Amino acid sequence: MRSIIPVVLxxxxxxxxxxxxxxxxxxxxxxxxEKRDILVxxxxxxxxxxxxxxxxxxxxxxxxxALLQFNGGELEEAYNTLNDKYEASKQAADxxxxxxxxxxxxxxxxxxxxxxxxxQYSNASLKRSSQQKLSETRLKYNKMxxxxxxxxxxxxxxxxxxxxxVLFLKHNLNASAVGALQGELGTIEKNxxxxxxxxxxxxxxxxxxxxxxxx
Numbered sequence: 001m002r003s004i005i006p007v008v009l010x011x012x013x014x015x016x017x018x019x020x021x022x023x024x025x026x027x028x029x030x031x032x033x034e035k036r037d038i039l040v041x042x043x044x045x046x047x048x049x050x051x052x053x054x055x056x057x058x059x060x061x062x063x064x065x066a067l068l069q070f071n072g073g074e075l076e077e078a079y080n081t082l083n084d085k086y087e088a089s090k091q092a093a094d095x096x097x098x099x100x101x102x103x104x105x106x107x108x109x110x111x112x113x114x115x116x117x118x119x120q121y122s123n124a125s126l127k128r129s130s131q132q133k134l135s136e137t138r139l140k141y142n143k144m145x146x147x148x149x150x151x152x153x154x155x156x157x158x159x160x161x162x163x164x165x166v167l168f169l170k171h172n173l174n175a176s177a178v179g180a181l182q183g184e185l186g187t188i189e190k191n192x193x194x195x196x197x198x199x200x201x202x203x204x205x206x207x208x209x210x211x212x213x214x215x
Contacts, residue, residue: 042099046102050096054199075174093156100145111141147198151195
């Protein structure tokens with residue numbers, strides 16, 4: 001019996017969430033805002049959050065590089081600045097994930113609705129045209145969302161390396177500790193470079209999808 005309870009709770013919560021989302025979209029539709037409009041807005045938000053994350057990760061890399069040039073002064077202050085950059089990067093990464101999740105939520109609702117409404121056509125030609133448009137839109141959407149999820153994955157190695165270095169410095173605030181981290185710069189630079197490349201690809205895909213939906 002106990003093994004069934006989590007399943008029942010999950011189903012209940014999912015049903016409740018679905019009902020809330022349906023009510024949310026229905027409320028917007030009453031004032032003329034369709035699911036496709038919400039989808040475009042959320043894609044724009046996700047694109048903007050990736051641009052902000054790009055700035056945060058670049059700034060964190062610059063701060064880490066500057067720390068390795070440490071040759072006297074207040075090391076604790078330098079550590080605090082790097083830690084702040086790490087925390088800001090982590091928050092930016094979390095925001096990107098939340099934005100992508102919101103995109104998937106409304107996209108699923110939009111495509112389900114579109115698929116269902118195909119059966120309401122009496123004109124076969126119009127139905128085929130709408131079906132083709134749905135397929136094309138879904139294909140471009142899938143390409144975009146994969147690019148976004150790739151960015152999400154690319155952020156994790158950078159965050160992990162930054163966290164390791166921040167933790168190491170936290171308990172070793174001395175010049176020799178900074179020297180021990182010299183070899184880490186290449187790894188971070190490589191990971192950030194890969195991340196920025198993925199971000200630019202995802203942002204480009206987002207802009208293309210937005211233009212497609214607007215057209």
